[in-house]
Amino acid sequence: MYSFLNDYSEGGHPNILKALSKTNLEQHIPYGDDSYSNTAKELIKNKINNPNSDVFFVSGGTQANLIIIASALRSHESVISANIGHITIREAGAIEATGHKINTIEKKDGKLTQQDISNILEEHDFGPHVVKPKMVYISNSTEIGTIYKKQELEELSLYCKKMGLLLFLDGARLGSALMAENNDLTLSDISRLTDIFTIGGTKNGALIGEAIVINTNKLKNDFTFHIKQRGAMLSKGRLLGIQFLELFRDDLFFDLAKHANTMAMKISKAIKANNFSMLTESTSNQIFPILPDVLIKELKNKYNFYVWKKIDRKNSVVRLVTSWGTKENMVNEFINDIKKINNNLDQKKEMQTKQITL
């Protein structure tokens, strides 16, 4: 069985494992204040071209999200998110458990616009009987594989500033978004246009780790207390620092994301060549083809992936995810298998039709 289930089926990039082994017996200052972590932070500040930003490392995405939101908001303030946002439907109530409401907006493509935010603000025009929206949560790429274009993010950012809203970009899959073929954003743009964002390591070559980047001064204040209070301050903080150092020392972070995207696009192209359509036009490492259930059933004998939802009586959407570690030969084999199975199914259908005609 080969897995296209997610982008965290493999371990970390070999360079990371090597670096961890090499530095293993050194003694270091704990809690993220070691020299590797500090160097990694400086590297990231260079890459985003923002020397005034603050950078912190934590273990996971849900953890990063809840720390960021809980540290930024007062208890009557809420965060706006698409209905398919990770904080809304994949974090077991983590945000609410810190006391905050999420205002959701139904969006097929998972992307928020100025108009969406404006609608929410209008609905919340009669405080103090309702919460006060104070932060906007977006993800890039989104949970459905789409990405923000530069102009879209510029407009959203401008509107948030105008309305006194904080803009938080969840970058669990930021690498893949930035390496998508139709992307026109840079890490530096992301830093310039958001108040706070994350750079996902776990889904892009790290064993574990997300970087939190704070661009707005007000949000920096006492941030480490919140990391500690939510149980996210590792005593061996070097574990995260060393990994981000490897990812950003050269362009490993971008190279790995590019590989994942290339693999996904290869599959995508092949699927379309077989005359199947896609649920969303994804250019990142998650694709959502609509396939016949009989085809899905056969593929499942050899590959592991997620059946997203039924489309009609005979077809379903599946989610296929590639990663930094996805093997090209397995992608080729998968593509061939689709073609082969599909042809067989066609022949079977043809024969059935003939029999019926006869």
Added chain:
Amino acid sequence: MYSFLNDYSEGGHPNILKALSKTNLEQHIPYGDDSYSNTAKELIKNKINNPNSDVFFVSGGTQANLIIIASALRSHESVISANIGHITIREAGAIEATGHKINTIEKKDGKLTQQDISNILEEHDFGPHVVKPKMVYISNSTEIGTIYKKQELEELSLYCKKMGLLLFLDGARLGSALMAENNDLTLSDISRLTDIFTIGGTKNGALIGEAIVINTNKLKNDFTFHIKQRGAMLSKGRLLGIQFLELFRDDLFFDLAKHANTMAMKISKAIKANNFSMLTESTSNQIFPILPDVLIKELKNKYNFYVWKKIDRKNSVVRLVTSWGTKENMVNEFINDIKKINNNLDQKKEMQTKQITL
């Protein structure tokens, strides 16, 4: 500079790094349901001799503590702890941030007795105007290096059961406690006598990781939701599973703890031989000698350690911590340095005395 600052200055045991590297490119089921994690859980259940316990892995101690307490208590229920308990003074209000009060008891040695609990219950006799104590938090070894004897834990456990209180043992340094020369408890005793406990990996050879062991059925219900909600469910859960597998495959966990203790006892013995006393009679890997400030100052040129508090005008308590990775030759050097510096100081004092006499 050599560090006796804590037991998390080094990385992980080489076996762990090797196992991570070896399994790195394998694809595995996420969220802690991989084969390594499942095998590690079975191994631990064997070691504690309790097939009905549930085992979970999380990243850190504060995280484990807040998940355990928040999942077990209703909002009006509180947890009892010594005033120097980790949850009380080293977790930045993590427990309160989940909504729960900690009832503290001043204890020099950090250990709770039946009488302590009984006093707290008496003070909370007039609900609903006060919280309802429902859980007892102890640590073994404690934050001050002391350990529980079997009879002490048996008595405490019996009393908690009688009073309907849950007993939670924080085992961040459980390895060291169980390998202390005067210890008479086993892992199996710990499981039998507590409702829930942790086994610390981070401070005993792991890069990262704590095991949570639930012995009481009621506490098992929906526990994974709480791991997820607090941001502690790693997508690459194998990272934790592989490490605990290495620690418990043979007796590595115990061997590493024994080494740390042996190093600490060697230092302890040497310090006493120099006629210095100890703040507490620790037999675990944290010792608290009382040293002259002039001696401390000289040692600080070469060694890194924590000055705990002033004792009088000329002496302070320091905390010296050894780990699985502490090098014996550095311990020997440290011992020699103490002796040497101390002798010099004695000679200086003698000369001063002579001069005064002259």
Added chain:
Amino acid sequence: MYSFLNDYSEGGHPNILKALSKTNLEQHIPYGDDSYSNTAKELIKNKINNPNSDVFFVSGGTQANLIIIASALRSHESVISANIGHITIREAGAIEATGHKINTIEKKDGKLTQQDISNILEEHDFGPHVVKPKMVYISNSTEIGTIYKKQELEELSLYCKKMGLLLFLDGARLGSALMAENNDLTLSDISRLTDIFTIGGTKNGALIGEAIVINTNKLKNDFTFHIKQRGAMLSKGRLLGIQFLELFRDDLFFDLAKHANTMAMKISKAIKANNFSMLTESTSNQIFPILPDVLIKELKNKYNFYVWKKIDRKNSVVRLVTSWGTKENMVNEFINDIKKINNNLDQKKEMQTKQITL
């Protein structure tokens, strides 16, 4: 200006003021354990025909809702509500502030069905990555004036029991619901079919006060701790007990609700007689007629009421609320004013039409 803005514009029923004055100088046990409160609780248990229920009094609806939900749920459990439910959009995030997510369902009429709940459960089929729905929140009458029929509540109740969900009915306007002309539920039915419900005093003759009735044993445990912890335990609990005693000593509670309904239905009938339609078919004390903006503007000179939302370029929905204290002569005057203004508008339109024709 006469107000149809809400059902809490007046003070309390005169009997209540008299009872408060009469008993004012007596000394009583605090915190709701006085003889008046205890008698009122017994009275309510008789009226609901459920001697095993527990009854508590608190000040307000939001307070009651947050105490009930926070005391019943563990932190990973959520409550299901209609999107226009009071807890969802009128309580400033009170429920989330206690740590719980609300799962919302879009319902025009504000009423939940078995199918709605079933859909939510299906969407939450992949714990622990999502919250676990554990309670269903409904209101009767709803925020939009509709009421539950006996069969509807029976079905919902049965389904909740079957699925292990707690059913909580917010009765802030329960009096009005039970006295609606098409109602077939009794207080006793409500107690039999729900796990917990409230009986609203504030909107039905009390100065202040909501009764919380707990029918399910598990929810009774330590409930007073939660009342205290959320700041809802009045030292002079008699203030609430005396009021509920007056409301339920005879049938005052029902008589007052009936008056409010009669006044609303009188207005409703008149509005329909003027050929205007209603947003929802309400039979309780809140009605939502759709009126021309020009008519609304004229009415606003003399009456206070809430413009709910625009319907099209020329018409809006308004909310008209009657109460126990609404004066019939003012209702008559309002009806006449509508007729008069409407006729004038018709004539004006006719003249405009004529002019255009000429």
Added chain:
Amino acid sequence: MYSFLNDYSEGGHPNILKALSKTNLEQHIPYGDDSYSNTAKELIKNKINNPNSDVFFVSGGTQANLIIIASALRSHESVISANIGHITIREAGAIEATGHKINTIEKKDGKLTQQDISNILEEHDFGPHVVKPKMVYISNSTEIGTIYKKQELEELSLYCKKMGLLLFLDGARLGSALMAENNDLTLSDISRLTDIFTIGGTKNGALIGEAIVINTNKLKNDFTFHIKQRGAMLSKGRLLGIQFLELFRDDLFFDLAKHANTMAMKISKAIKANNFSMLTESTSNQIFPILPDVLIKELKNKYNFYVWKKIDRKNSVVRLVTSWGTKENMVNEFINDIKKINNNLDQKKEMQTKQITL
């Protein structure tokens, strides 16, 4: 049985009941924005001589405390309190339930000094591993009947400002404190020296109600959202406004407190005249005499009061509380009873002594 159990055994002052009845059928704007509430707020701002303060009314003390603390602090910030502070031991964990730790200081007299605060700050010198103390909670009068002198409050206020700490004074019994014979503070001083404080109505003539006064701009921002979110915004806000209007229209608030104090001092004097001592030197309406258990037992046949704690084998501290409604003739009777019973006990003792001698 006559009660000296607390200062909330009676209802409200007759003027208040009259005002409620007189205005009862008027229609008013809800949620505390009625004309009575607004006038009462202006009156209070005049009395405290601080036109820039904001005033809000809520139902009870615990409610006021939790709203104030939760609205002012970020989740990693804590509040400092005496160990006998109301928030520490009489509110069922209300503060912790909003996510905040209380740092407690053992103080026999319940009063905090600059030195106390300084000690706490020193102990919290190693953030982010500990919470960050940000607010100081004091009560005047304290839970043990003592009061702050002007110089004490000036010093504390100055130190808090210097250290960036918010000073919050719980005035549940502020009337009694300000009317104590040795008091030298005014309402205006309280407003000048604190960031936020409350004026207790419930324990001084109101049926229900506490005023919250905010003196510091930063704390005013969005405060009403927090009132609403914690379930403390009454729909019939007039109920609170009318009461505070009566209390502050003339000097009723002060007259009632003075009466309570006079009654307490009368009892205090009589008790000392019988050669009994006091636990604390209270000049407010709560006194804590130390009485023989045999005397207490006899008094209990006729009077209701709270036995605070055992002092030795034969004596206990009792708490006697007077209120605005305490009847002077009952105070006289109580004094006579103490004298009479005490004499009888003396004679009995004398006779026993004689018999032993014989």
